[in-house]
Amino acid sequence: MTSADPAGASVVSINGDAPASRNTGRLRSLTDVLVETDEKLRLGQIAGARVWPTGFDALDIALTGGFRSGELVLLGGPQGLGKTAMALQMLRNTVAANRSGVLFSYEHDAHGILERLIAIEAGAIAGAEAAGLAKIRAGFEARHSRAKSMRERFADTQGGAEAVDALESYGDRLHVHTSSGMHTTLDAIRASVMQIIETDGRAPLVLVDYLQKVPVPGGLNEDERVAVVVERLKDMALELGVPVVAIVAADKSSLVAGRRMRVNDLRGSSALAYEADVVLILNDKYDIVAKHHLVYHLGNAERFRHWVVMSIEKNRNGADHLELEFQKRFDQGRFEPEGRVVEEQLIEERVYRE
Numbered sequence: 001m002t003s004a005d006p007a008g009a010s011v012v013s014i015n016g017d018a019p020a021s022r023n024t025g026r027l028r029s030l031t032d033v034l035v036e037t038d039e040k041l042r043l044g045q046i047a048g049a050r051v052w053p054t055g056f057d058a059l060d061i062a063l064t065g066g067f068r069s070g071e072l073v074l075l076g077g078p079q080g081l082g083k084t085a086m087a088l089q090m091l092r093n094t095v096a097a098n099r100s101g102v103l104f105s106y107e108h109d110a111h112g113i114l115e116r117l118i119a120i121e122a123g124a125i126a127g128a129e130a131a132g133l134a135k136i137r138a139g140f141e142a143r144h145s146r147a148k149s150m151r152e153r154f155a156d157t158q159g160g161a162e163a164v165d166a167l168e169s170y171g172d173r174l175h176v177h178t179s180s181g182m183h184t185t186l187d188a189i190r191a192s193v194m195q196i197i198e199t200d201g202r203a204p205l206v207l208v209d210y211l212q213k214v215p216v217p218g219g220l221n222e223d224e225r226v227a228v229v230v231e232r233l234k235d236m237a238l239e240l241g242v243p244v245v246a247i248v249a250a251d252k253s254s255l256v257a258g259r260r261m262r263v264n265d266l267r268g269s270s271a272l273a274y275e276a277d278v279v280l281i282l283n284d285k286y287d288i289v290a291k292h293h294l295v296y297h298l299g300n301a302e303r304f305r306h307w308v309v310m311s312i313e314k315n316r317n318g319a320d321h322l323e324l325e326f327q328k329r330f331d332q333g334r335f336e337p338e339g340r341v342v343e344e345q346l347i348e349e350r351v352y353r354e
Helices: 030-042 057-062 083-096 110-129 133-141 160-173 186-200 222-240 271-275 300-304
Strands: 002-004 010-012 072-076 100-105 174-178 204-209 244-248 278-284 307-315 322-329
Touching: 057 307, 057 322, 072 083, 072 222, 083 100, 083 110, 083 160, 083 174, 083 204, 083 244, 100 110, 100 186, 110 133, 110 160, 110 174, 133 160, 160 174, 174 186, 186 204, 186 222, 204 222, 222 244, 222 271
Parallel strands: 072 244, 072 278, 100 174, 100 204, 204 244
Antiparallel strands: 002 010, 278 307, 307 322
16 A cells, blocks of 8 residues: 655555555665665665765764765854865865766856865865965966966966866766845755766765855744754755755854854854764864963964864764864965864864754
């Protein structure tokens, strides 16, 4: 006997005498799940969650491999600390590892993203001596160059030409959606992700920059809008089997020098903390390190300014309340990917717990 549930999925009634038919609706018997899992294992397929590595070694260890299918990941922090740079570098890392990714950019156009990606790639190839973001931009803006291609234009830069080659090698797996705060709704995001899955045959890492920019009709206040967006992004992650990484703006009251930003400082509804599977918060190390490290070791002050601390405030599938640090390479629009656990004592404030 077949009926329909309120969500429109078919529901199959199962009697005790006949084997259950395969059912792909929302309501399923455990037998169906067992059969499907055994079939995947028999075919040599992955039966558990799929994992997209971030390429930041210390973070991937803490996350037991990276971001997982069905997860909603929030990345927050004060303005100007490199949230977009870090998220874009994660996206670059995952497609360079032969995965697929899509960026919904409410802040930058496609060419601006290209400039950033060339700088990130050049840094990955040539290290600290690589061409910086300013030089990449200047190369594009030069009006009297005889170069007829990007590779020729960056031929005399450290890592620039090689970066263009690298982008061309994985460019068909990295998608950029120039999003609009008026028109790129949650439905538009979902439709684009589904199109990529159908076209590429693989589920992408989804990056939304940034969450508070996603429009929601209906005249809601900001807390209500944020609650709708975060809930719908989580639903999409589960339904389509993709990890969704959303950059989140900070509440203005938290943007105070010397104050450690935590999950409760993210701008919008408390649903941010409860809906997310992983919450990552960036802080400037100089601002949040315990002051005795500065008072008694004056040389630390300048050194700490070159590092950002990433706090894993929440992690449903691994370690949380863990502080990692990554070295800034802001001239190249990136961070050094190795990272390490913070050894120094940090200032503490209230921490969100489930």
